[in-house]
Amino acid sequence: MSVFSALSLSRRPAAAFVVIGLFWGCFAAHVPVIKAQLGASDAMFGTLLLGSATGLVSAMWxxxxxxxxxxxxxxxxxxVALCCAWLxxxxxxxxxxxxVAMAFVGLASGLLDVVMNARVSELxxxxxxxxxxxxxxxxxLAYAISALISGFTREAGLPPIVVFAGLAMICLVMVPFIRMAPTHTMATSDDSGRYPLWPITLCGTIVLVAFMSEATVEAWSALHVERTLGGGAAEGALGPAMLGITMAIGRFSGQIIAARLAEVTIILIAGVISATGAVxxxxxxxxxxxxxxxxILGLGVSVIGPMGLGLVGKLVAPHLRTEAISRTAVIGFSGFFFAPMLMGLMxxxxxxxxxxxxxxxxxLCAVPLAIMASRLPFQASATWRHSKTS
Structure with a gap:
């Protein structure tokens, strides 16, 4: 399936993905400004970002x-909740x-994230x-565009609140087009058995690795360019923008590759490529x-998280799909607890x-996790799985 046909089929949740990308890209580009206005050290700023992680994980449950x-x-x-929270x-x-404010952001972002991923898995x-x-x-793509625009607005001297308010107005216009009913699936006699804890744990840990890595680069790449390497404001904003651009390229390419290769193969390759970029x-x-x-990091890490979320949707019974994706996301987004704090302390x-x-x-930890997950039995979309691996 081509990227355009995939987006046409899933256009409503895709619009929700754009909304989240716009706000987090804007925030990543403004990290040096926001950190400075708080007067926080690296360790303190990393700890303060736990607020968003608290909200995210709470929303997942x-x-x-x-x-x-x-x-x-x-x-x-x-x-709507996300547009209000980011102000x-x-x-x-x-x-x-x-x-506290970032906790409200995390709560709104987490709620939207679980629902839109569940809608995609249903489709x-x-x-x-x-x-x-x-x-x-x-x-x-939205993250990269937003980070680039925010870099230019920073150079022009616009206050962050003006930029965030502008994004909120744009996103509110999209609300009428994002309405989508969930697919309600009842349990059948074939769905009996234990709760799928092992698939959720494995896939959640794969997502955890990906999102921890993404979170560290999103939050600290601009500071690395500006402080460690002596770049300016626009140069600093180009750090998260570069991550977003290459992640978009990687994910759109992954959309085509996913129809041809097994998940474990893609994650193995992606783990090595992204680790090379980090070095x-x-x-x-x-x-x-x-x-x-x-x-390079963006190209590799781009497909690890989506593969983990997509994988759990196929490893569990259909009537448990939304709950399984939610629990997987809880594990994955708990990386936002650890990543900012650990990065700040280090x-x-x-x-x-x-x-x-x-x-x-x-x-590199994604590699053995993917191998273990590939050995679990698939319970949904089995014909699709067989066509990819045959």
Whole structure:
């Protein structure tokens, strides 16, 4: 299936992916400004970002219930909540209040994230086609565009709140087009058995590795370029933008590759490629080399998270799909608990070069996890799985 046909089929959740990408790309480009207005050290700023992680993980547990209550309006509610939540952090100068504001951001972002991924997984099962990479590619593309625009607005001296408010207005216009009813599937006699804890744990840990790596580069790449390598504001914003651009390319390419190769093969290759990029970024002598490293890292890590989320949707019974994706996302997004804090502590103690070296080691952990997950029996879309591996 081509990227365009995949996006046409999943256009409603794809729009939700764009919304999340726009806001997080804007935030990544403004990290140096927001960190400065808080007067926080690396370690403290990393700890403050735990606020968003707290909200994210809380939303992951609440998302299945919210999805049942809101039904077709669940994604719309998530978009509106996210637009409102993101107006708070750019205006705050007190560290504690900033952490609380980021918790509201995480709560809204997490709710929307689970619901939109569940909708994509439902469409994959209904049409027996891979769709996850194309949708995550839209997130990365929106993230990159937003980071680039934010870099120019920073150079022009626009306050962060003006940029975030502008994005909120754009995203609110999209709300009427994001309505999509969930697919309600009842359990059958073939679905009896134990709760699929092992598939959720393995796939969740794969997603954890990917999202921890993404989170560290998103939050710290601009600082690495500006502080370690002496770049300016626009050069710093190009760091997360480069990550977003190459992740979009990787995910759109992964959409095509996913129809031809097994998940384990893709994750094996992606883990090695992304680790190589992290090493290049760590030892870069100038911004240009750092961009190369971020780009290679983005190409590799781009497909690991979507593959993990898509994989669990095929390893569990259909009536458990939304709940399984939610639980997998809980494990994956818990990386936002550890990544900012660990990156801040490592940067404070050893510098950002060593911290990015740690990202490379983390990415290699995806390889054995993917091998173990590939040995589990597939319970959904079995014909699609067999066609890829035959």
């Amino acid at each position: 609440l998302a299945p219930m919210a999805d049942r209550l809101l039904g077709a309006r669940a994604m719309q509610f998530g978009v 708070l952090p750019p205006m705050i100068t007190t560290p504690l209040l900033f952490a 994959e099962a209904a049409h027996a086609r891979p769709l996850m990479n194309a949708n995550h590619g839209m997130f990365s 290049i970024a760590a030892i870069a002598p100038a911004p240009a080399f750092a961009y190369l490293g971020f780009g 940067s404070e103690a050893f510098g950002l070069r060593v911290a990015f070296g740690g990202v490379a080691a983390l990415l």
